[in-house]
Each structure stands twice: as C-alpha cells, then as structure tokens.
Amino acid sequence: xxxxxxxxxxxxxxxxxxxxxxxxxxxxxxxxxxxxxxxxxxxxxxxxxxxxxxxxxxxxxxxxxxxxxxxxxxxxxxxxxxxxxxxxxxxxxxxxxxxxxxxxxxxxxxxxxxxxxxxxxxxxxxxxxxxxxxxxxxxxxxxxxxxxxxxxxxxxxxxxxxxxxxxxxxxxxxxxxxxxxxxxxxxxxxxxxxxxxxxxxxxxxxxxxxxxxxxxxxxxxxxxxxxxxxxxxxxxxxxxxxxxxxxxxxxxxxxxxxxxxxxxxxxxxxxxxxxxxxxxxxxxxxxxxxxxxxxxxxxxxxxxxxxxxxxxxxxxxxxxxxxxxxxxxxxxxxxxxxxxxxxxxxxxxxxxxxxxxxxxxxxxxxxxxxxxxxxxxxxxxxxxxxxxxxxxxxxxxxxxxxxxxxxxxxxxxxxxxxxxxxxxxxxxxxxxxxxxxxxxxxxxxxxxxxxxxxxxxxxxxxxxxxxxxxxxxxxxxxxxxxxxxxxxxxxxxxxxxxxxxxxxxxxxxxxxxxxxxxxxxxxx
Amino acid sequence: xxxxxxxxxxxxxxxxxxxxxxxxxxxxxxxxxxxxxxxxxxxxxxxxxxxxxxxxxxxxxxxxxxxxxxxxxxxxxxxxxxxxxxxxxxxxxxxxxxxxxxxxxxxxxxxxxxxxxxxxxxxxxxxxxxxxxxxxxxxxxxxxxxxxxxxxxxxxxxxxxxxxxxxxxxxxxxxxxxxxxxxxxxxxxxxxxxxxxxxxxxxxxxxxxxxxxxxxxxxxxxxxxxxxxxxxxxxxxxxxxxxxxxxxxxxxxxxxxxxxxxxxxxxxxxxxxxxxxxxxxxxxxxxxxxxxxxxxxxxxxxxxxxxxxxxxxxxxxxxxxxxx
Numbered sequence: 149x150x151x152x153x154x155x156x157x158x159x160x161x162x163x164x165x166x167x168x169x170x171x172x173x174x175x176x177x178x179x180x181x182x183x184x185x186x187x188x189x190x191x192x193x194x195x196x197x198x199x200x201x202x203x204x205x206x207x208x209x210x211x212x213x214x215x216x217x218x219x220x221x222x223x224x225x226x227x228x229x230x231x232x233x234x235x236x237x238x239x240x241x242x243x244x245x246x247x248x249x250x251x252x253x254x255x256x257x258x259x260x261x262x263x264x265x266x267x268x269x270x271x272x273x274x275x276x277x278x279x280x281x282x283x284x285x286x287x288x289x290x291x292x293x294x295x296x297x298x299x300x301x302x303x304x305x306x307x308x309x310x311x312x313x314x315x316x317x318x319x320x321x322x323x324x325x326x327x328x329x330x331x332x333x334x335x336x337x338x339x340x341x342x343x344x345x346x347x348x349x350x351x352x353x354x355x356x357x358x359x360x361x362x363x364x365x366x367x368x369x370x371x372x373x374x375x376x377x378x379x380x381x382x383x384x385x386x387x388x389x390x391x392x393x394x395x396x397x398x399x400x401x402x403x404x405x406x407x408x409x410x411x412x413x414x415x416x417x418x419x420x421x422x423x424x425x426x427x428x429x430x431x432x433x434x435x436x437x438x439x440x441x442x443x444x445x446x447x448x449x450x451x452x453x454x455x456x457x458x459x460x461x462x463x464x465x466x467x468x469x470x471x472x473x474x475x476x477x478x479x480x481x482x483x484x485x486x487x488x489x490x491x492x493x494x495x496x497x498x499x500x501x502x503x504x505x506x507x508x509x510x511x512x513x514x515x516x517x518x519x520x521x522x523x524x525x526x527x528x529x530x531x532x533x534x535x536x537x538x539x540x541x542x543x544x545x546x547x548x549x550x551x552x553x554x555x556x557x558x559x560x561x562x563x564x565x566x567x568x569x570x571x572x573x574x575x576x577x578x579x580x581x582x583x584x585x586x587x588x589x590x591x592x593x594x595x596x597x598x599x600x601x602x603x604x605x606x607x608x609x610x611x612x613x614x615x616x617x618x619x620x621x622x623x624x625x626x627x628x629x630x631x632x633x634x635x636x637x638x639x640x641x642x643x644x645x646x647x648x649x650x651x652x653x654x655x656x657x658x659x660x661x662x663x664x665x666x667x668x669x670x671x672x
Numbered sequence: 673x674x675x676x677x678x679x680x681x682x683x684x685x686x687x688x689x690x691x692x693x694x695x696x697x698x699x700x701x702x703x704x705x706x707x708x709x710x711x712x713x714x715x716x717x718x719x720x721x722x723x724x725x726x727x728x729x730x731x732x733x734x735x736x737x738x739x740x741x742x743x744x745x746x747x748x749x750x751x752x753x754x755x756x757x758x759x760x761x762x763x764x765x766x767x768x769x770x771x772x773x774x775x776x777x778x779x780x781x782x783x784x785x786x787x788x789x790x791x792x793x794x795x796x797x798x799x800x801x802x803x804x805x806x807x808x809x810x811x812x813x814x815x816x817x818x819x820x821x822x823x824x825x826x827x828x829x830x831x832x833x834x835x836x837x838x839x840x841x842x843x844x845x846x847x848x849x850x851x852x853x854x855x856x857x858x859x860x861x862x863x864x865x866x867x868x869x870x871x872x873x874x875x876x877x878x879x880x881x882x883x884x885x886x887x888x889x890x891x892x893x894x895x896x897x898x899x900x901x902x903x904x905x906x907x908x909x910x911x912x913x914x915x916x917x918x919x920x921x922x923x924x925x926x927x928x929x930x931x932x933x934x935x936x937x938x939x940x941x942x943x944x945x946x947x948x949x950x951x952x953x954x955x956x957x958x959x960x961x962x963x964x965x966x967x968x969x970x971x972x973x974x975x976x977x978x979x980x981x982x983x984x985x986x987x988x989x990x991x992x993x994x995x996x
Contacts, residue, residue, distance in 0.1 A: 463883070484886035494884065502884045505877035507944055516874055517885040519867045527865045570885065 155182040157219070158347050159235060159316050164203055164213035173199040174211070175371035179349075181316055186338060186348045188362035188379075191391055192559075192589035196371040197351050198240075201318050204349075205237035206230030228257065236309035237318040242301050244308075246294035251276035253293050254308045279307045283337060299330030306337065317341065318349040323357060324587060328448040328654070335361050353589060354616075355384045367391055388590055408439030410476075411609035412492075412578045417470030419452070419459045419633075429455045431633045433470070437578070437609040442600060444624025445613045448653050452633035453613045454497050457580050461487045461494045474577060488517060493571035495564075497582040497613070503567040504555050511537035511551040513566050518573040540569035544599060561592020568599070579603065581612040585619060597623050617646045629653050687989055688937060688953040692960065699964030706967055713846055717914070719959035720852035721746075721907045723952060725926060726933040727859045728900030730951045733934050734863075735896045736876040736943030737796060737803035742904040743926035744814035745788050747918075750908030751818050753781035754827040754918035757834055774833045782905045788814055789901020793894030811927065819920045828917040838914030848910045855903065859948045872896060876943025932979070933958055936986040957982070 159181040166174040174196045181187050189197050202208050204215065206224030215222050217233060224230040227237070244253045251272050252259075260275070262268040276289035285303045293301060302322060309317045319338075323331050338348055338361060352358050358365060359379060366376040367390040374390045413436040421427035430452040437443040447453045459468035462481040472479045479490045487494070496502035504513050514537040515522055522532035537551050544565040548558055555566055564584060571579065581600070585593045600623055604610055614620040620627055627644050629637040629652040637652035699706045725742045732739045756777040761770045772780070788810060795806035840847040863869035871892045874882045883889050907926075912918045937954030939946025961982060965975045 461884075484884060485888065488886040496884050501878070502880050505874050505881050505944065507877050508873065512870065512873075516870070516882075516887070519870060523867060527861070528867065528870065 155184055157181065158183040158217070159204065160216040160219075161200060161204060162214040162216065164200060164211055164215070166199055166203060166208060166211040172371055174203070174213075176213075176373075177368060177371060178373040178376075179204075179366055180376065181347045181349055182364065183315070183347045184342050184345045185363040186342060186350050186361050188350045188352065188358045188365045189368060190352070190358060190365060190387060191368035191374075192591055195368040195391070195589075197368055198320060199371075200368070201237060201320060201349065201351065204230075204316075205235055205318055207237070231309075231312040231314070234313060234315035235318070236312055236314035236316070238302070238305045238309065238320065238322065240320045240322075240324060242298075242305055244293045244301055244304060247292060249290045249292050250280070250287060250296075250304055250307075251289035253304055254279060254289075254311050256308070258312060275311070276307070279310055282310070283307055284333075297330075299326040299333065302326065302330075302334065303337065306341075314346065316347045316349065318351075320351045321353070321587070322350070323352065323354065331357070353587070355387065358387075359384065391590060408441070408607070410436050410438050411474065412437050412611075413473040413476075414460060415471040415473070417456060417459055417468065417472075419455050419464055419468045422467070428452075428633050430459055430468075433630070433635050435611075435628050435635075435638075437611055439607050439609060440604045441626065442604050442610045442612055442624050444620040444627040445611060445630060446615070446617070446620050446627055446649055446653055447613070447630035448615060451630040451653065453615075453630055454582055455633075456630070457494055457496075457582050457611075457613065460580065461492060488574055488576075491575075491577035492580065493517075493574055493576035493578070494580045495567050495571055495582060495584055497586065499560075499563055499567050503570075504563060506556040507554055509552045510541065510546065510548050510555055510558070510566055513555050514540055514551075514569045515573060517570050518575075521573070536573060537569075540572055544569050544572075545595065559589070559592070561588035561595065564588055564592070564596065565599075568596075572603075577609065579608050579610045581610065583613055583615065585614075585616075593619075617649060620649075621646065688950065688957065688986065691986070692953060692957050695957065695960050695964065699960065699967070703964050703967040706964055711963060711967070713849075715959045715963045716849045717846050718962065719955045720846075720848040721910050722926070722929050722933060722958065723852045723955045724855050724903050724910065725900075725907045726930040726937075726951045726955050727855055727948055728896075728903035729927075729930045730934050730937070730939055730946060730948055731859070731863075731872060731896040732803070732900045733931075733939055733941060734872050734876045734943055734946055735893050736879065737893065737896065738807065738931070738941070739789075739792065739897065739900045740804065740807040740927045741788065741792060741810035741814055742900060742907070742930055743923035744811045744818065745785050745901050745904040746908040746911065746923035746926060747920065748788070748814045748818040748821070748908070749781040749785040749905035750912035750922055751822050751827060751918040751920065752784050753777045753834075753909060754830055754912050755821060756780060757830050758827050774831070777834075778909055781909060782902055785905025785908065786898050786902040789898040789904075790894065792901065793897035796897065797890035797893050815920075815924075818922075822918065822920045824920055826917045826919040830913070830916055830918075834913050835916045836913070838910055838912075838916075848914065851906065851910065855906065856948060856952055863948060868892065868895065873944055876945075878944070929958060932983050936983060938986075938990055954986075957986075 157180045161177060161179040164174050164177045165172065177196055177200045179189065179200060191197050199208070203211050206227045206229055209223070209225065217235070222233065224233065245256070248256070254276050255272050260268045260271040273289050280287060280289060283303050283306060285300060287296065287300060293304060296304065306317065322334060326334065342348060350358070350362055362379050364376060364378050365382055365387060367374045367387060369391060415434050417430055417433040418428055419430040421429050433456055435443060445453055445456070458464055459470070460472060460481070462483045465482040472481060474490055481487045481490065500506065505516070511533060515533050519528065522529055522536055524532070534551060541548065541551060546565045546569065547562050555563055558566065584600070585596050588596065600610060600612065612623060621641070621644060625641055627639045627641070627649060628635060629649055631653050637648070639649065705711060725746065729739055729742060756772040757774065760772055763770070792807050792810050795801040796803050837847055842850055863872065871882065871887050874885070874887060875889050875892050879889060907923070911922050933954035934946070934951050935941065935954070936957055937946065937950030937952070939950055958979070961979060962975070965978065
C-alpha cells in the first residue's frame with residue numbers, strides 16, 4: 149500500500165445535496181479522492197454511497213454543492229463527459245453488451261476510425277490486446293462478452309475505463325458477484341492501477357476486503373459523510389460504529405441449539421450442464437436437515453449452490469434427477485407449484501430479479517405466493533390481505549412507510565425481509581435461503597441472522613447457502629461444502645474451522661500453494 | 673384496490689382525465705353541435721367497440737405481451753356470426769340443413785375468438801414465439817380466413833333480433849354502451865379482486881420472480897390472450913349488428929387504435945403497470961378527438977396526423993411524471 153499523507157487530491161465532492169422527489173438522498177456529502185490510492189466508501193444501504201458516486205460520474209446533474217477535479221470546479225453534463233475528463237464508474241450491475249465482443253465493448257462510443265470514417269478494426273483489436281495484456285486477462289478481444297465469467301467481465305469494464313484514460317475509477321461493490329480467486333485477481337489489478345497513479349474509489353460492505361485493499365476509508369450515514377480516516381488509524385469496530393452510529397459488539401453471537409428429528413432429505417440430486425451433456429452443474433448431492441436445524445451450504449462461485457436449490461425446487465424439472473423426501477414421504481416436484489404445495493420455500497439469491505415485483509406494494513409482494521389465504525368466494529379481500537401482510541411486516545420488523553409502499557423504495561435489507569415474509573406466509577416446513585444477506589448492510593444482516601435463528605427455534609428446517617465464512621459459521625448448526633457441483637465435506641459447527649471449510653471448497657484443480665494463498669487471502 | 677393505485681398512477685390518471693375534460697371543453701366551444709345528446713351517444717357508440725377490444729388488450733399488455741390480431745379476430749368472428757345467421761350450415765353428405773338462433777350464432781362467434789386467442793397464447797407460451805410475431809401472424813391468418821369465409825363479399829340482412837344488439841336501447845342508453853360498461857366492470861373486478869388479476873400484474877412486473885413464487889405464469893398469459901380474443905369477438909358482434917352486415921375488412925387497423933387507447937391510458941408497454949380505467953379514458957380521448965375533428969370538418973388526413981401527436985403527447989407527459 150502506498151502512503152497517503154502527501155498524495156494529491158484528484159477528485160473531491162463538497163457539501164453535495166441531491167434529492168429524489170423531496171427525499172434527500174445526499175445531505176451535505178463530502179469526499180476526497182487521492183491519486184494513486186484506494187479510497188473506500190462505506191455505509192449502510194441507503195446511506196447515499198451510490199448516489200454520491202453517480203453524482204461524481206456525471207449520471208446525475210441536478211445536485212447542489214461542488215465537485216472539484218484537480219482543484220477546479222466541474223459540472224459534468226453526463227457520464228460521457230465525466231469519462232472524457234478521466235472519471236469512470238463501474239456499476240454493480242455491469243454495463244457490457246453481451247452480444248458484442250470484448251474489443252467492441254471496450255471501445256464502445258470511442259471506436260478508432262480510419263480515413264473513410266469506418267471503424268478501424270485493426271487498430272481497435274491491437275489496442276484492446278494491449279489493454280488486456282496490461283490487465284493480465286488471457287482472452288481474445290474477439291470473444292463475445294457473454295461467454296466470459298463475471299470476474300472476467302469486470303476486468304473488461306476496467307479495460308473500458310482505462311481505454312478512456314481514466315484517472316479515477318469508481319467501483320460499486322465489485323466483489324458482490326465474484327469470490328475466491330477472482331477477488332484476488334481483482335485486488336492485484338487494483339494495486340497495479342494505483343501504482344500507475346490511478347485513484348480507485350471502492351464501495352463495499354465487506355469489512356475484511358476494505359481493510360485489505362483500501363488506504364483510506366470514508367464512512368457515510370444518512371446522506372452525510374461521518375468521517376474519513378487512513379486505514380491504519382482504524383479498526384473494523386470503529387467503522388461499524390461510525391456506520392450505524394452505535395456500538396454493536398454482539399454482532400456475531402453464537403448459540404448452540406439442539407436439533408430435532410429429520411424433516412427434509414435430498415438424495416443423489418444431479419443436474420446436467422445445459423450445454424455440455426457429460427458435465428454436471430450438480431452431481432450426487434445428499435443431505436438432510438432436521439426440525440429446528442440450520443444447515444449451511446458453503447461453496448465458491450460455480451460450485452452449483454443456487455443450481456442445487458433450483459433443482460430441488462422444480463425449476464429444472466426436465467433435466468434434474470434425484471429424490472426428495474419430506475418427513476419420510478417422497479415428493480414429486482415438477483414445478484415450483486408442487487414444491488410450494490409440499491411445504492418448501494425458496495428465498496432466491498437475486499432478490500431484484502427473482503424475489504420481488506419491484507413496482508408492486510409491500511403487501512402485494514408479501515402475499516403473492518399465498519393469495520388463496522386472503523380469498524373468499526374467489527375474490528381477494530383487502531382486509532384479510534392487509535392483516536396477513538401487516539402480521540409479517542410486524543414480525544420481521546420490516547421498515548416501511550406503509551404496506552402500500554412499492555418495494556422498490558425499501559432498502560436492501562427490508563426488501564429481503566419482504567421476500568422472507570412472502571415465503572413464511574405460505575407456512576412452509578422447509579426454508580431454503582440462498583445468500584440471504586447479499587447486498588444488505590451490517591445492521592440488517594444481524595437482524596436477518598436473528599430472524600433465521602428465531603425461525604429455526606419454531607421448528608422450521610432451514611437450508612442456507614452462503615459464500616461468507618463468518619456468516620455460515622455463525623448461523624449454521626452443520627455445514628456441507630460444495631465444490632464444482634460435488635459435495636466435498638461436511639462439518640458440525642464445533643468441528644468446522646474456516647481453513648478446513650475453505651480447503652474443501654476450492655476446486656481440486658487448484659494446487660495446494662494456491663489454496664493456501666486464497667485462504668490467507670480471505671482474511672477472516 | 674388501493675394497494676396498486678400508487679400516487680403516480682393517480683397522477684397519471686388525473687392527467688388523462690384533465691386532458692379529456694379540456695378536449696371536451698375545447699370542442700364544445702369550437703365544434704358546433706358537439707354538446708348534444710345525439711353526439712354524446714354517437715361518440716359512446718363509436719368507442720364501445722374499441723373499449724371492449726382495448727380491455728382485452730390491456731390485460732395482454734399488462735402481462736408484458738401484445739395482441740396485434742384483435743382487428744382480424746373481430747372480423748372473422750363477426751363474419752361467422754353473420755354467416756351462421758344468414759346461411760346456417762349445410763351438411764350436403766347428410767342432406768341436412770342446420771339453422772342457428774341468435775344466441776347460438778353469437779356463442780359460436782365468441783368461441784372462435786377465444787380459440788384464436790388460445791392459439792396465440794399457445795404460440796407465446798409453449799413455442800416461445802415473441803408475442804409481436806405470434807399475433808402479427810394471426811392478424812394475417814384470421815384476415816385471410818375471413819375473406820375465405822365471406823368470399824370477399826359482405827354478408828348482410830341478419831334479422832331484427834341480431835340487429836337490435838347494435839341499435840337497441842335500454843333505459844335510453846344504447847345497448848352496446850351497456851355491453852362495454854359490463855365488460856369494464858367485469859375486467860376491473862377481475863384485475864383488482866381476483867388472484868388471476870394479481871398474477872397478471874406480477875407476471876408483467878417480473879416474470880422470473882412470478883415463476884420463483886410458484887405462479888402459473890404460462891396459464892396466466894394464455895388466459896390473457898383468450899380473454900383478448902373473446903373480447904375481440906364481442907367487438908365483432910357489436911360491429912356486425914350495428915351495420916347489419918359483416919364485411920371482410922371490418923376492424924382493419926383496430927389493433928393500432930386499441931394499443932393507442934391502452935398507452936394513452938398510462939399502461940406501460942413493458943407490462944406490470946396500468947389499469948382498465950386508464951384504458952377507458954384513453955378510448956374516450958380517442959373517441960372525443962375523432963368526433964370533434966369530424967364535426968369541425970378537419971381534413972381526415974390531418975385527423976390522423978393529430979391523433980398520432982396526441983399519442984406521443986400522452987406518453988411524453990407520462991414519462992416526465994414517472995421520472996420525478
């Protein structure tokens with residue numbers, strides 16, 4: 149890490165105020181971005197991080213306050229102008245065009261032209277190859293982007309930023325969709341960029357990552373900047389305290405619960421690869437979970453975690469094979485309708501895409517999977533629906549202005565609670581949770597952990613996928629590890645160690661040395 | 673159902689209502705004879721067909737689809753009703769002639785409309801044909817079938833009972849207005865008060881989340897197309913009885929008027945957002961515009977240009993508001 153005492157401030161925001169229809173998302177936010185360093189921005193969801201970044205990157209123009217580039221006030225008319233001035237943003241949802249190739253994406257909007265005004269492909273592929281070599285991405289620039297893994301697509305985004313000579317690269321939760329080795333590759337890349345003098349603004353919820361990569365941490369709360377410090381002067385408790393404005397030491401409290409008789413069992417679950425018939429996304433998975441038990445499924449990206457849940461839930465009925473038992477009776481699940489009817493519930497990984505209808509109200513989302521409960525003589529009853537929805541809103545402490553509020557206006561944690569409410573309203577016997585705390589802030593995280601424990605205490609059998617080791621070691625009673633679609637280990641909580649779990653999770657093709665590096669890498 | 677009627681939807685609806693009132697006022701001043709009972713009923717009569725069809729279109733668009741075949745389905749089902757009433761069915765091999773009463777002819781017409789809608793729905797759900805293509809094909813198919821069935825000639829002289837559907841009155845109000853009103857009320861209850869209605873919004877709002885929630889996504893879509901086809905047949909019944917004649921070119925271009933009504937009414941073409949009431953307002957706006965321009969004696973070619981701009985204006989105003 150480079151020292152940051154005497155570095156120059158390349159980009160700064162001063163007293164930025166930005167409102168959305170009367171609601172202030174930013175209320176005097178400040179940020180200083182130092183050249184050649186990694187500047188982390190942290191804060192709960194809704195703290196205003198993304199909004200501030202979008203102001204810096206020219207996405208929003210109707211704000212009050214000042215943006216300074218190299219000490220001079222600027223007002224970008226749009227993202228293009230920001231890029232032209234050296235400020236590029238890599239959004240959480242990557243903005244690549246899947247059916248164009250790598251080079252076409254990298255030079256989108258700034259294609260090199262020949263004397264006839266046509267695209268100079270030779271120059272374009274040449275420069276693209278250079279950029280990819282600089283970023284150490286061994287991919288042909290003619291490869292279509294949709295054929296790349298998420299981690300590789302991210303590198304393409306960085307190449308795109310570099311192609312516009314970016315001096316400031318803003319990364320919004322860059323590791324939310326990648327894990328393990330890909331994170332290491334990204335970090336190496338970020339370090340290389342800062343050595344070249346590029347300033348990186350790094351938004352993340354993951355404390356361990358931030359402390360590994362960042363030079364300086366700026367914490368935001370309620371649209372304001374709470375503080376900004378060099379990493380070396382802070383520890384994670386300080387940051388958490390700044391983020392939530394109070395001390396939460398009981399963050400990872402452990403409790404040991406006795407588990408009851410087996411409720412749910414999966415035998416020999418297999419799911420062939422859709423394109424390569426000899427390969428499997430999920431191969432011979434067996435597990436069982438008892439009353440009141442939380443079974444953790446740990447696996448890195450590509451381990452087949454979500455696919456396993458989807459196969460169980462009847463979303464791949466034509467290709468998946470295997471047997472599923474509930475209370476010792478075999479279930480026939482050909483569709484999610486069957487799964488729900490039998491008493492299963494699946495909280496999917498991607499709540500925006502798979503969990504919620506964003507334009508619908510909190511109540512309508514919460515009752516969507518159990519509308520028959522609020523129906524009388526074929527008609528929906530408002531009173532019953534309101535009662536059912538409010539019951540779960542209260543029980544899960546969903547923070548919302550009203551049950552009529554569209555879910556799109558809720559924070560990530562509260563949206564996740566609405567998804568969970570939707571499934572609890574179906575009165576399931578088995579709850580499948582896929583990364584239940586992805587993209588939610590620390591405070592909501594601990595609330596969701598508490599909720600999972602409470603649900604287990606009521607006798608629900610819970611299977612939870614997680615790729616965060618501290619999380620799975622806190623919440624699960626037992627842990628099954630998946631790697632490349634196969635089951636590689638099983639631990640009880642007392643047997644489990646972070647190193648053992650991670651070792652079992654790493655693909656077998658990796659050497660021992662690399663596995664050591666990665667386990668050291670995920671600072672835990 | 674207040675849950676879905678968000679603040680924005682209210683504003684959007686308020687906009688179209690305001691636009692409608694302004695237009696009525698403007699035409700009242702500019703177009704002599706615009707404010708008369710006669711003209712009121714003429715406008716209502718004219719829009720009743722488009723309203724019926726647009727209600728079905730609203731359902732389909734709410735699921736994220738589109739139905740371009742409504743005009744052709746209207747023509748075919750109307751022609752079949754007329755043909756059955758006029759000629760019956762002759763089974764030459766059995767030397768048998770079957771005649772049809774008005775209810776039987778109408779029911780068969782509805783069945784034809786519903787079946788073609790089902791066909792659209794199957795193409796969209798089972799074979800994953802994009803709705804635009806599937807219903808574009810049906811637009812051609814059903815129009816061709818209509819011309820085959822009628823031999824390209826109008827079928828006229830359909831009997832007093834049938835004609836009374838289009839020209840009769842009940843309590844002083846034209847019967848077709850009653851029919852349209854009945855359909856509007858039924859559709860509002862269906863969308864706001866039943867599981868199916870909620871599923872329509874969910875499927876259009878986020879199909880994948882609907883699938884993950886265990887909703888019968890394909891059945892919801894199919895049903896929307898069936899309803900749209902059937903309501904097009906209802907339109908066919910009204911048109912045919914009003915003219916006392918089924919022509920092979922009936923309903924040509926109706927799909928555009930109907931999509932316009934839906935869009936002006938604030939329903940999103942990407943699905944999940946909108947309402948029947950909005951569509952009714954949209955149909956009213958188009959109807960009032962047509963009538964006012966005709967009374968003012970505006971060149972029919974200019975009328976088309978103006979209509980186009982009104983559609984744009986409606987969507988632009990809506991977009992400006994939802995951006996805030």
